[in-house]
Amino acid sequence: MISVQAKEAEGTETNIPDNVKAALLELTPEILRPLTVSQLKEVKKLVEETVAENNTTLSSTEAQRDAILKEIGNIVHDSVVVSNDEDSFRYEICQPMQIMFFTQANNGIVRTVGEKLSKKYSHVDLIHMIGGVDAKRGTVTAGGRGYYLLGPAVALERAVVDWSLDYLRSKKFTPIVTPFFVRKEVMQEVAQLSQFDEELYKVTGKGEGAEGGEDDKYLIATSEQPIAAFHRDEWIPKDQLPIRYAGISYCFRQEVGSHGRDTRGIFRVHQFQKVEQFVLTSPHDNASWEALEEMMSNSEALCQALGLSYQVVNIVSGELNNAAAKKLDLEAYFPASGAYFLVLLNYKNVRLAIKLLRRHVPAGAYRELVSCSNCTDYQSRRLRVRYGATKQMNAA
Numbered sequence: 001m002i003s004v005q006a007k008e009a010e011g012t013e014t015n016i017p018d019n020v021k022a023a024l025l026e027l028t029p030e031i032l033r034p035l036t037v038s039q040l041k042e043v044k045k046l047v048e049e050t051v052a053e054n055n056t057t058l059s060s061t062e063a064q065r066d067a068i069l070k071e072i073g074n075i076v077h078d079s080v081v082v083s084n085d086e087d088s089f090r091y092e093i094c095q096p097m098q099i100m101f102f103t104q105a106n107n108g109i110v111r112t113v114g115e116k117l118s119k120k121y122s123h124v125d126l127i128h129m130i131g132g133v134d135a136k137r138g139t140v141t142a143g144g145r146g147y148y149l150l151g152p153a154v155a156l157e158r159a160v161v162d163w164s165l166d167y168l169r170s171k172k173f174t175p176i177v178t179p180f181f182v183r184k185e186v187m188q189e190v191a192q193l194s195q196f197d198e199e200l201y202k203v204t205g206k207g208e209g210a211e212g213g214e215d216d217k218y219l220i221a222t223s224e225q226p227i228a229a230f231h232r233d234e235w236i237p238k239d240q241l242p243i244r245y246a247g248i249s250y251c252f253r254q255e256v257g258s259h260g261r262d263t264r265g266i267f268r269v270h271q272f273q274k275v276e277q278f279v280l281t282s283p284h285d286n287a288s289w290e291a292l293e294e295m296m297s298n299s300e301a302l303c304q305a306l307g308l309s310y311q312v313v314n315i316v317s318g319e320l321n322n323a324a325a326k327k328l329d330l331e332a333y334f335p336a337s338g339a340y341f342l343v344l345l346n347y348k349n350v351r352l353a354i355k356l357l358r359r360h361v362p363a364g365a366y367r368e369l370v371s372c373s374n375c376t377d378y379q380s381r382r383l384r385v386r387y388g389a390t391k392q393m394n395a396a
Helices: 018-022 037-070 123-129 135-142 151-170 184-190 193-198 224-231 287-305 347-360 378-383 391-395
Strands: 088-094 097-103 108-113 174-177 181-183 202-206 214-219 243-252 271-280 310-314 326-335 340-343 364-374
Touching (some): 108 287, 151 243, 151 271, 181 184, 184 214, 184 224, 184 378, 224 243, 224 378, 271 287, 287 310, 287 364, 310 364
Parallel strands (some): 174 243
Antiparallel strands (some): 097 340, 181 214, 326 364
16 A cells, blocks of 8 residues: 655744743744744744854863863872972071071971082072183073083083983983974963963964964973873773883073072073983873972982982972872082172171171072872873773774
C-alpha cells in the first residue's frame, strides 16, 4: 500500500509570533505546530543567529574568566616561610644620631657554606682592575646600566658558561639555545601580568603573511620562558620523563623595581648571559620536589668548585611569583658589598658615625646568584603540556 501525502503549503506569513520569540530557549513541538513552513524557516534563522551571538558572548566571558584565573598564584608549599616581605630592618640607636642597618632576615636560612671573609677589594674594584668593563661608554650607547664587557672578562664569561654546560651535560641535561624573543600570546602563558610592565621589553615589527600589520613580540627575561613553551600543546609519555634542559641565552630585563638598590658593578643590568636548568617531571611520587633538590645540588656543586661562600635561603611566601610553589635562592657572599642607611641628627658627629659604621656594618653581603623554583603543574596547565599517552600514541 502506497501512502501519498499532500505537500504542506508554505504559507505567506513570515512574522514570528511573540510567544515563540519569548520561548526561544524552550521551544517545544506544541509551540511550533501552529506555524507555517515560512515561519519555521524564520525561526530557524533566529535560532542560528542567537546561537552565534551566545557563542561570541561565551568566548568573551571565558577569556575574561581565564585572564582572572591566570592571576591566581600557585598553591604555596607548607615548608615556605609565611611573610609578606623578605626584607626587614634592624635599628641601632647611637645618641645623638640614629643609624639604621639594612638586613635580610625574613627568608628562612636553609644552610650556610663557607666563611664571611673580609677582602680588600670588592667585585667592583676587581672588574675595573682587569679592564673588564666599560660602563661609561655603555651608558652613552645603551642608556642607564648599559656596559661593554672587555678582554679577560669576556674570556671569563665564556669559560664559566662552557664549564657550567659541561657539568650539566654530565648530569644528563640537554643543552638548548632558545629564541631571544617570544610571541605575545605565548609570553602571556609563561609570564604573569606584572612582568609585562616591570620586566619585559616589547619589540614591534612588521607582521608576517598577506595581512601585514604589526607583530608584537617580547624579549625573553630568562630562557625558562621559551623552554617552558618548547612542549606547548604536547602529550609527553611517562617513559620519557624526566626531561632535563640546560638553557643558554642572553636575558633582557627592564628592572623597573630595582631603583635605589645596590647596583654597583654588573648587577641588575638590562642584558646578561645565563645558564638555566629546566626539568619536566612526572606529577607523581614527589618527582618535582626531588628535581628541585637536584637543581639546587648542581648549583651548589658549581659554587663549591669555585670556592665561593654562600647560603641557601627559602624565599618567603609574599615574594614568590604566581608560578612558584616554593623557591630556593643561592646567595653568594660578596666582600665589601654591604648595604646600609645613615641618618645624621647632628652633623658634628660625622667622625663618630664613620667609626660606628666601620664597627657595626658587615664587610660584605649575600647576593643572589641562583633561583630554583618548583612550579608543580602551574605552567603545564597554562601551556597545555600533558602527561601520559593519548589514544593516538597507543594506536601507533
